[in-house]
Amino acid sequence: MALTLALLAGLCAxxxxxxLRAPAAWMPAAIHVTPLAGETVVLGQTELAAPHADRQHLALRLDPRDGWMLRNLSAARQVVVLRGGEEQRLGSSTLAPGAGFQVDGARFQVSAADTGSVEFTRNGNQWRxxxxxxxxxxxxxxxCPDARFSTRALALxxxxxxxxxxxxxxxxxxxxxxxxxxxxxxxxAPGAALxxxxxxxxxxxxxxxxGERAAVLVGGLDLRRQEVPLTGATALIAGHTRFQVDAGTGxxxxxxxxxxxxxxxxAAPDLKLPVAVTWDWQPRQLWRGDLGAKAWLVVAAALAGIAGTTVVSRTGGxxxxxxxxxxxxxGTLLAQRAGLSPGAALPLLLGAWALGLWLVLPGRLTLLTAAAVVLLAAGLLVQLEMGLGAPQTTWLRYYQKSAALLAIGCGAGGLLRLWFxxxxxxxxxLDQRxxxxxxxxxxxxxxxxLAAQVLWGDEGGVSDLQPVELAKLALSALTAHCLALRFGWHSDAPHPADHGARWLRLIAPALLFLALLGLALVQVDDFSPLILLLVWCVAMTFSYALLARQRLLAAALLLAALLAVTVIAWLRLAGSEDLVRWGFYADRFLVWLDPAGHPHTGQQLLLGARAISEGGWLGADWWFGLRGLGQNAGDVMRIPAVQDxxxxxxxxxxxxxAGALLLWCAQAAFLGGMALAARAAxxxxxxxRNFRQAWAARFRYFALCGGGAFVLGHFLLSWGTNLAIFPIMGQPMSFLSAGGSHLLFxxxxxxxFDAAGAPILEGE
Known part of the structure; x- marks a missing residue:
């Protein structure tokens, strides 16, 4: 406890x-556009203070009759105008019955259209x-001939x-x-219109x-030159930056x-802007956010609650x-999603409060919990450094969101732990049923x-959530239950012949869930979820072999793991000539083997290798990062998905x-603590002494093995990706990356579950 509290206090400090060391930074509080008569003002990345906008993104002009008119100049990025609850995307059009449209000169005639379908004709063919x-x-x-299996299944x-x-x-x-x-x-050209x-x-x-947008005409209007009035507009989005619009009156x-x-x-409130553009400057607020005094009242009440934990009634407090x-x-998460910034001081207190409370809750402190608290504090520190070191406000949101989700998870977990x-x-x-x-x-x-993500989401999840994380937890729990029952089926089976049928009944839910989870993950253009599932399957089979004392099966699994390491080493040495015929997934291996030969797709690997080389043993500042705390992070922020x-x-x-070695020690302690908890179970x-106690202990054993296997898979894939041991794979590092769903779900x-001790479902 003393060592854990010391490490937690050091990381929070x-x-x-x-x-305290973060330099002052400035940004526009408002951007004013005042053109001369007949002038068209072009705004881009600099004028809009929008890091993801093009150099020339918007064209604004003041029409004497229609008022302010807006046109999108970007060839690749859309502009969205919001009017109340409706969105209008510039450069797009809804097809109406009787209208015609052209794609680079090819003419089509719309015969019917509604919100769900559209029918059009060309050269005597009817399309729907x-x-x-x-x-x-x-x-x-x-x-199509080049369609993958998942694409064909989706079409069917x-x-x-x-x-x-x-x-x-x-x-x-x-x-x-x-x-x-x-x-x-x-x-x-293929993809000229969508x-x-x-x-x-x-x-x-x-x-x-x-790199150029194709000519698409609807009703004679070229969508590339579509111009819309800003009358009634409340906001617009350009380059992922949202702007409130005030066109004035009269x-x-x-x-x-x-x-x-x-x-x-x-760095300073001084920037050369066009004559027609002026900024109202404001400093970046780190200590004070938009939530005001109400948030600090909640924090004060919480601190009083923590004090009550040790003074009045430990359980009640x-x-x-x-x-x-x-x-x-x-509340902090909802405020952030509503566009209110909580600053950085409030998330810092939330994170420290959550981790400190997790340590002082009733119960014995285990190695697993202590290591997890240290890893979580280290992850918050890294995300704060990213937020302070990036030249935009976006990165601090990852730290704020992680702290809010950690507070939600620790608060709910603490209540569940106390209820147990x-x-x-x-x-x-609870009874077995x-x-x-x-x-x-x-x-x-x-x-x-998972179904919602497949139907309405994408690779990033649905509504900013990743159902896959909840599915991994459910898969571990369901499989643990089936395997725990497997070892006790002889206690009430009437005949030995019924064992086979009961085995199928018990294991079928886990197999079905695994198949559905695998199907959802295969749709992602990345094989890392399959590798993660493979690690989980091997670990669960190995844990079963240990409990069932099947030494041959355990030895076979260890040999298979050694064979996998040998295959990876062989691929690294063999080169890329034999991989071209493997199709889509070979691209990941080709980039891994020769990143310089793939300047676009290999950028992530090259930039990551450069960042690691600059860090060396002592960090880029030669003081283990202490001198660079809160300072500009430099080119390392250019790595794609560096926060994940x-x-x-x-x-x-x-x-x-040296810092990475300390992190490895904490990660090894976490996995070791997981193994010790499983061994105790x-x-x-x-x-x-009875079936119920045996099931509870075995359920805990298999659940911890399954959860630990997924965490081990995340560690292996993330370190393997960053150190170029494996091809590029998109998996966050547990505790360190800004993976909100992975943290919460x-x-x-x-x-x-670990802190609750043996499953209280059985009343132990």
Whole structure:
């Protein structure tokens, strides 16, 4: 406890030091545009303080009759105008019955259209597109020759499923093939135009060919030059930066844009701008956010609750502190999603409060919990350093979100942990049927989340959440239950012949859930989820072999792991000549083997290697990162997804390989603590006096093994990616990366399960 508290206090002190040493930064509070008569003002990345905008992104002019007019100049990035609850995307159009459109000269005539489908004709052919499938003269087009298995399966589902359950796939115009969702047009580049679902409507947008948008005309209007009035507009989004719009009244000649998120920062309130553009400067606020005094009142009440944990009634104070922590975390997260910044001081207190409370809750402090607290504090420090070292406000949001989610997870986990303890003291327990219903409901919730991601989400999840993380936890719990029952089936089986049928009944739910989870993950253009599942399967099989004392199976698994290491080494030495014929997944290996030969896709690997090289053993500042705390992070922030997949590269660049070694020790302690907890459950099951106690201990054993296997897989994939041991794979590093769903839906429940001791479901 003393060592853990000392490490936690040191890491929190480093966060405070980083905030104190952060240099002043400035950004526009408002952007005023006042053009001369007849002048068109061009705004881009510099004028808008939008880091993700093009150099010339918007064109604004003041029309005497229609007022302010807006045009998108970017070839690759859209501009969205918001009017109340409606969105209008510049450069796109909704097709209406009777209208005609052209794609690089190819003419089409719309015969029918509604919110769900559109029908059009060309050269005597009748086409119909419903947002998922393209039909030619009433028949769906065959799959393209180069379509992968997952694409063919998705197309088959869309043809058979009801319209509400179909998965959106855009229709691409151009190329020489009529197949899948491609409508071939002679002498037109593939992807010259796209027709896709967007906010409940089918919209036609120009595609990008050789960096230029194709000519797409609707009703004679070129969508590339579409100009819309800002009358009634409340906000617009350009380059991922949101601006509140104030066009004034009575023909005012000044348009005011107020940036609200993802705003670029300047070292001083001095920037050369066009004559027609002026800024109202404001300093970056780190200690004071937009939430005001109310948030600090909640924090003060929470601190009083923590004091009550040790002074008045330890259990009652712990319940109050956990509940207040949960409320504070949820309120901070909701405020952040509403566009209100909580600053950096409040998230710092939330994170310290959550981790400190987790240590003082009733119960014995285990090695697993102590290591997890240190890893979480280190992750918050790294994310704060990213937020302070980046030249824009976006990066600090990752730190704020992680602290809020940690508060939610620790608050809810603390309440659950206290409830388990209360149930154990009063002898309350759930029967076997109730437990199975709870597990089945958990599995259904996870499956519903996966289905929502497939239907309405993308690789990044759905509504900023990753249902896969909840599915991994449900998969571990369901499989642990089935395997725990497997070892006790002889206790009530009437005949030995029934064993085979009961085995199928017990293991079928886990196999079904694993198959559905694998199907959802295969749709992602990355094989890292499959590797993660493979690590989990091997670990679960190995844990089963140990408990069943099947030494041959355990030895075979160890040999298979050694063989996998040998294959990876062989691929590294053999070169890339034999990989070209492997298709899509070979690209990852080719980039891994020769990143310099793939300057675009290999950029992440090259920049990560450069950051690690600059860090060396002592960090880029030669003081283990202490001198650079809170300062500009430099080129390391240019690594794509540095906050997720390449957080370890940032750590090494800032704190050196010495800092990475300390992190490895903490990670090894966490995995060792997981193994010790599983071993204790194993021994408890062996000494159990009845079936219920044996099931509880074995369930805990297999659940810890499954959860530890997923964490080990994340560690292996992330370190292997950052150190170029494995090909590029998109998996965050547990505890270190800004993976909010991974923290809330997987790590926090796993820690709560361990801290609760033996499953109180059985009243032990």
């Amino acid at each position: 480093l966060q405070v030091l980083a905030l 597109y419903d947002g998922a499938t393209l039909y030619r003269d009433g028949r769906a087009l065959p799959d 589902w869309n043809r058979l499923a009801p319209g509400v359950l179909t998965i959106a796939r855009p229709l691409a115009f151009g190329g020489n093939l009529y197949c899948g969702n491609r409508l071939g047009v002679e002498r037109v 027709l896709a679902r967007s906010h409940g409507r089918l919209q036609l947008t120009p595609g990008s060919t050789d 023909g005012a000649r000044t348009l005011t844009l107020v940036p609200g998120r993802q705003v670029g920062l300047q 712990a319940v109050a502190a956990s509940a207040l922590l949960l409320v504070a975390g949820a 303890r209360h149930a154990a003291l009063h002898g309350r327990r 109730a437990i199975e219903w709870l597990l089945a409901g958990f599995a259904l919730v996870a499956l519903a989340g 997949d390449f957080a370890a590269s940032f750590l090494i660049n800032r704190h050196g390989l 194993w021994r408890s099951g062996a000494a159990a 997987f790590l926090c429940p796993l820690l709560a």
